[in-house]
Amino acid sequence: MVNGGLSALNRKLLRDLWWMRTQALAIALVIAAGIAMFVAYLANFDSLVRARDDFYSRQRFADVFASVRRAPEILVDRIRAIPGVEDVETRVVAEVVLDVPGLDEPASGRLVSIPADGRPRLNDLVLRRGTWITPGRPDQVLVNEAFATANGFLPGDRVGAIINGRRRELEIVGHVLSPEYVYGLRAGELIPDNRRYGILWMDREALGTAFEMDGAFNDVVLGLAADAVPEAVVAALDRVLAPYGAPGAVLRDLQMSNWILTSELTQLESFGFFVPLIFLLVAAFVLNIALTRALALQRPQLAALKALGYRNRELVWHYLKWALVIAVAGAAIGVLAGIWMGSSMLALYHEYFTFPSLSFHLRGVVVVQAFLIAAVSAIVGARAAVRRAVRIAPAEAMRPEAPVRYSPSLPERVLPPGWLATTSRMIARNLQRQPMRAVTTIGGIAMAGAILQVGFGLIESVEGLILRQFNVAERQSMSVSFVEPLGPEARHALAQLPGVLFVEPDRAVPARLRAGHVERTVAITAVPEAPELKRPLDAQLRPVLPRRDGLVLSSILGEIFDIAPGDTVQVAVLEGSRPVRDIVVEALIDDVVGIAAYMNREAVARLLREPPTLTGASLLVDPARETELAAALKQVPAVAGVASKRVALENFRRMLDQNMGVMLTFNILFAGVIAFGVVYNAARVSLSERSRELASLRVLGFTRAEISVILLGELAVLTVLSLPVGALVGYNLTALLVTSIDSEMFRFPVVVDVRAMALAALTVTAASMLSALLVRRRLDRLDLVAVLKTRE
Numbered sequence: 089m090v091n092g093g094l095s096a097l098n099r100k101l102l103r104d105l106w107w108m109r110t111q112a113l114a115i116a117l118v119i120a121a122g123i124a125m126f127v128a129y130l131a132n133f134d135s136l137v138r139a140r141d142d143f144y145s146r147q148r149f150a151d152v153f154a155s156v157r158r159a160p161e162i163l164v165d166r167i168r169a170i171p172g173v174e175d176v177e178t179r180v181v182a183e184v185v186l187d188v189p190g191l192d193e194p195a196s197g198r199l200v201s202i203p204a205d206g207r208p209r210l211n212d213l214v215l216r217r218g219t220w221i222t223p224g225r226p227d228q229v230l231v232n233e234a235f236a237t238a239n240g241f242l243p244g245d246r247v248g249a250i251i252n253g254r255r256r257e258l259e260i261v262g263h264v265l266s267p268e269y270v271y272g273l274r275a276g277e278l279i280p281d282n283r284r285y286g287i288l289w290m291d292r293e294a295l296g297t298a299f300e301m302d303g304a305f306n307d308v309v310l311g312l313a314a315d316a317v318p319e320a321v322v323a324a325l326d327r328v329l330a331p332y333g334a335p336g337a338v339l340r341d342l343q344m345s346n347w348i349l350t351s352e353l354t355q356l357e358s359f360g361f362f363v364p365l366i367f368l369l370v371a372a373f374v375l376n377i378a379l380t381r382a383l384a385l386q387r388p389q390l391a392a393l394k395a396l397g398y399r400n401r402e403l404v405w406h407y408l409k410w411a412l413v414i415a416v417a418g419a420a421i422g423v424l425a426g427i428w429m430g431s432s433m434l435a436l437y438h439e440y441f442t443f444p445s446l447s448f449h450l451r452g453v454v455v456v457q458a459f460l461i462a463a464v465s466a467i468v469g470a471r472a473a474v475r476r477a478v479r480i481a482p483a484e485a486m487r488p489e490a491p492v493r494y495s496p497s498l499p500e501r502v503l504p505p506g507w508l509a510t511t512s513r514m515i516a517r518n519l520q521r522q523p524m525r526a527v528t529t530i531g532g533i534a535m536a537g538a539i540l541q542v543g544f545g546l547i548e549s550v551e552g553l554i555l556r557q558f559n560v561a562e563r564q565s566m567s568v569s570f571v572e573p574l575g576p577e578a579r580h581a582l583a584q585l586p587g588v589l590f591v592e593p594d595r596a597v598p599a600r601l602r603a604g605h606v607e608r609t610v611a612i613t614a615v616p617e618a619p620e621l622k623r624p625l626d627a628q629l630r631p632v633l634p635r636r637d638g639l640v641l642s643s644i645l646g647e648i649f650d651i652a653p654g655d656t657v658q659v660a661v662l663e664g665s666r667p668v669r670d671i672v673v674e675a676l677i678d679d680v681v682g683i684a685a686y687m688n689r690e691a692v693a694r695l696l697r698e699p700p701t702l703t704g705a706s707l708l709v710d711p712a713r714e715t716e717l718a719a720a721l722k723q724v725p726a727v728a729g730v731a732s733k734r735v736a737l738e739n740f741r742r743m744l745d746q747n748m749g750v751m752l753t754f755n756i757l758f759a760g761v762i763a764f765g766v767v768y769n770a771a772r773v774s775l776s777e778r779s780r781e782l783a784s785l786r787v788l789g790f791t792r793a794e795i796s797v798i799l800l801g802e803l804a805v806l807t808v809l810s811l812p813v814g815a816l817v818g819y820n821l822t823a824l825l826v827t828s829i830d831s832e833m834f835r836f837p838v839v840v841d842v843r844a845m846a847l848a849a850l851t852v853t854a855a856s857m858l859s860a861l862l863v864r865r866r867l868d869r870l871d872l873v874a875v876l877k878t879r880e
Contacts, residue, residue: 097398097406100389107415110862111772114765115375116418121758122367123422128402128430128754129360130457131450133433136353139443140270147212148175149267150309151318153183154325157333158304162608167308168402170324172316177203178305180295181572183728186286187248187255187259188239191415193718195284196729197207197249198276201292204232210309211268213289215446218262218287226294227256232272233263234442235286249288251298253725270441271345275569277731279739280440335598335662336609349441350823351831356808358828365835366542368465369763370535371418374766375411375469377528379772383407383473400478408467408473415466419459426458440743442467443880504788510795528771530810536763537814537852538821543756544844549836553680556837558737560629561679563619564592564706565714567731573701574726574767582705585720587713597692598662601685603649609833610645612685614692621820626635637694638674641877644832646676648683664696680835763852768859771803775863782867794833796867800860807856814852815845829838 105112143149161178168176179201186195202208204223213230221228231241232338239249266287267840270616296302308329312321322337329337380795383390393403431448438446499508499516508516519526569579573595582591595614600607616626623631624640634640639657649657653675661666671687693700694713709717714732721730775782782795823838 089712097393097402101406101409104410107379108772108776111631111769112414114769114772115371116414116421118353118371118427118762118765119368119415119418119462120422121761122364122371122428123419123462124425124466125754125758126360126364126461127423127426127450127458128433129363129428129453130454131430131448132433132437132453133353133356133360133451134454135446136349136356136432136437136441138449139446140349142445143265143270143443144267147214147267148210148311149340149346150177150210151182151312151338152310152317152321152325152330152341153307153335153340154309154337155307156305156329158301158306159329159332159334161303161305161306163328163332166328167310167325167727170321172313172318172321173310174313175209176313177208177292177309179307179309180292180299180301180305181307181395182251182295182299183569185250185722185727185729187250187722189247189285190239191280191284194722194727194730195282195286195611195733197286197288199229199249199251199295200287200773201295202289204293205851210311211266213774214265216263216265216444218260221261221289221291223291225259225421225597226291226297227259228261228291228831229258229875230262230264230289231260232269232287232442233265233517234272234280234282236260236263238282239286240798250725252300254298256298258290260287265442265444268343269345270443271348272442273344273730274731275344277736277782279736279743281735281739284381284735296370301364304588305872329704330666333663336600336660338609342609348833351833352441355831362825362828364461365537367758370532370539370762370766370874372469374527374532374769375414376467376473377532377769379407379411379470380473392636403478404474408470411470415462416459419462422462423455423458423557433754441632442875480604483677486825488772496656511794511801513803514798515801518671519805529806532770533763533810533816533852533856534814535850536766536855537848538616538818539762540756540760540851541815541818541844541848542825544824544847545818545839546825546836548844549822549826550842552837552839553834554737554740556625556629558733558740561625562622562706562733563708565705565733566707566717567594567708567709567733568727569594569704569729569731570702570726573703573729575699575701578726579705582707584834585717587708587710587717588707590620590708590841592616592691592706592708593620593700593702594622594687594706595692595701596703597696600660600662601645602658602660603655604649606649608645608648608683610683612639612659612687614689615640615686616689621708624677624679626675630679632675634674634686634688634691636688636693638687640675641673641731642683642685642832644835645674645683645685646673648832652676659695664698667695667697669695678835678837680837681833684754696810759853761857762856764858767803767852767856768862769805771800771859771863772866774799774802775866789819792868792874796864797867798869799877800864803856803860809851814848818848819844 148264164176164178167173180199181201182199183195184199186197188195202213202221207213207220215230216233217236218230221230223770229247231247235241241260243261243263245260249256249258269287272280272282272287274281274283277285296304297307308325312318318339322339325337326334341350370430390403396401397417427448427450430450434446434448457590485529496517498520499512568582576593579591579593582588593616596611597614598609599612600609613622615854617633619631624633626632632640639659641657646652651657651673653673656670658670659669659671660666687695689700707717714734718730718732721727778799782799785798786792819838819840822844826838
């Protein structure tokens with residue numbers, strides 16, 4: 089049984105694999121596509137988590153964050169006495185307008201104080217270029233590296249800033265990174281705009297003096313002990329800071345930069361599970377089809393092996409090895425492709441998430457998991473086919489399969505006589521006499537088309553989000569925010585600025601919403617009776633306006649709170665007199681970005697017990713005068729920030745093109761590999777099964793073209809029948825994937841897109857045509873004598 093170190097069964101295994109090497113390669117590539125996605129996504133997930141944890145640990149990222157209007161430094165001892173608090177650091181933080189050279193519109197910045205006697209104890213900085221601030225130099229600042237890079241700032245350059253109503257020239261002395269601003273996002277925006285928003289660190293004494301904070305602070309961060317109860321610390325801190333206008337402390341989990349990073353990691357992990365799962369299920373399905381048909385062709389060999397004394401267990405293991413060899417080859421290709429793909433993707437993350445070090449890291453356990461998953465998918469795909477084949481008794485297997493019963497096909501019975509040519513009748517009868525084979529082939533091709541449609545459908549979902557958010561929900565040209573709430577006269581002042589066509593007042597009120605034991609801190613947006621520029625919309629894009637004293641909430645908040653319209657939530661306002669009310673939820677809306685709460689403007693004024701005020705405004709602007717308006721806004725001390733919808737949309741598209749665009753390109757590429765693998769495998773197996781029949785037809789006088797029509801025409805019919813099935817499955821898979829990656833940051837709408845279906849269908853058709861050409865070449869080289877020999 090052993091010759092040259094290989095048993096007879098192993099030599100047979102190698103011969104079988106070589107004989108059907110192209111089919112084996114096609115199946116291996118399908119497995120490789122799924123494994124590559126698995127390795128790339130999980131390796132990126134691990135790399136980001138590793139970089140995050142290392143950065144947070146080294147720079148002592150704070151555990152609790154809180155802001156106040158103005159509080160005396162003497163509170164530090166009371167805060168430090170809270171059980172569980174290990175370290176306290178107070179700061180002065182302020183939003184300012186920046187005058188960046190070469191930028192028409194005003195930029196925004198956040199000034200953060202650092203101790204005069206050294207580096208911050210919490211949220212320490214990493215100096216990337218230049219020097220630290222020189223004590224006694226109030227005009228020196230450090231800037232975050234992303235802002236410096238985007239604007240070409242070097243140490244020694246200067247930037248103008250409106251600080252507490254006065255213009256000052258600040259000297260940049262260094263570029264830094266901070267764990268607090270891994271994702272440097274301006275409040276109210278979706279995507280970082282490093283060109284127009286920067287973080288600047290200034291000497292504590294200089295910044296305190298500029299904002300009249302000598303002996304006081306307006307921001308505090310805490311480090312907690314390992315045994316601390318975070319929620320209890322937050323509650324105690326809120327009690328200490330409540331008299332000083334604190335909007336409420338937040339834990340690290342809800343700190344903006346960390347929350348967004350965590351959401352991205354959660355989404356990446358979902359992709360790393362869901363997408364490879366689809367690919368590997370298709371691979372198992374294709375492997376089952378291929379092995380079922382291959383074993384059907386090996387009935388005489390199976391009988392001979394059993395007659396020679398091989399037991400069922402040995403034969404099962406022999407054919408499972410056939411599947412496992414293909415799976416291991418596919419996994420090896422997939423791991424290598426995943427490393428290349430993951431490295432490319434990680435470079436994109438580095439553009440938006442600023443870590444001191446972000447390198448591609450592939451854990452050995454991920455590689456082991458990849459090979460195990462490939463092996464399991466192969467065994468799952470092959471097990472049923474192998475068990476079914478080896479159960480056949482030797483005497484039964486020695487006999488050829490009973491000939492099928494031929495009868496006129498359904499098209500022949502329906503259509504008038506003579507309408508179908510001989511080749512067409514043969515195609516129809518062959519499909520009808522083997523319905524399960526036809527159904528499985530249709531299923532395999534349909535799944536390939538469905539995966540392609542998922543890739544194209546996600547692109548359309550992104551476009552749907554952009555259309556809904558930037559064209560329908562938000563119709564303003566610019567948004568401005570104020571340093572502090574202003575009276576109604578601010579609206580008239582803005583209307584007088586050059587290029588302003590319409591002004592809609594904005595009022596946002598920080599509040600903590602609670603339902604049961606769940607709470608979220610949100611900004612309640614005051615909505616006018618008839619909003620023109622910013623409107624909450626339902627799923628049908630119809631405005632949903634809050635009436636009376638009720639709330640309109642994002643549907644994702646409804647899911648978090650487990651509430652429905654008509655239920656009540658507790659609203660604790662975090663400014664002014666800090667009223668607490670139970671308010672009825674009037675409606676839940678399917679918005680697509682962030683979490684939001686809306687109330688009628690007059691209801692907000694009644695809740696706050698104050699006349700209507702503005703925290704900002706939405707502007708409709710003459711495009712021809714946008715630059716002139718931007719220059720004018722730079723000179724308005726009351727303006728804390730300016731956001732252009734045009735710029736926000738450009739940034740959003742650029743991020744999606746660079747980030748999701750690359751991911752979707754890989755998805756579509758691998759889906760194309762699957763489409764080709766499925767179709768080619770189906771065609772090759774059909775050729776193997778029918779080679780004797782087709783050779784007989786050639787001997788009887790059929791031309792090569794005619795027998796090609798018989799074989800490839802059947803493939804064409806199956807491909808056409810698979811297209812609508814693939815479109816239906818693809819839509820549902822897209823909906824399932826979009827739902828699985830929903831987060832509090834983004835919810836992509838499910839779009840019924842005919843173009844995505846058409847692109848998927850065209851790609852499957854192209855794969856079918858390429859497969860047909862390759863199979864036609866084999867058909868042309870068919871050895872009639874060898875094929876027609878009787879197998880002993």
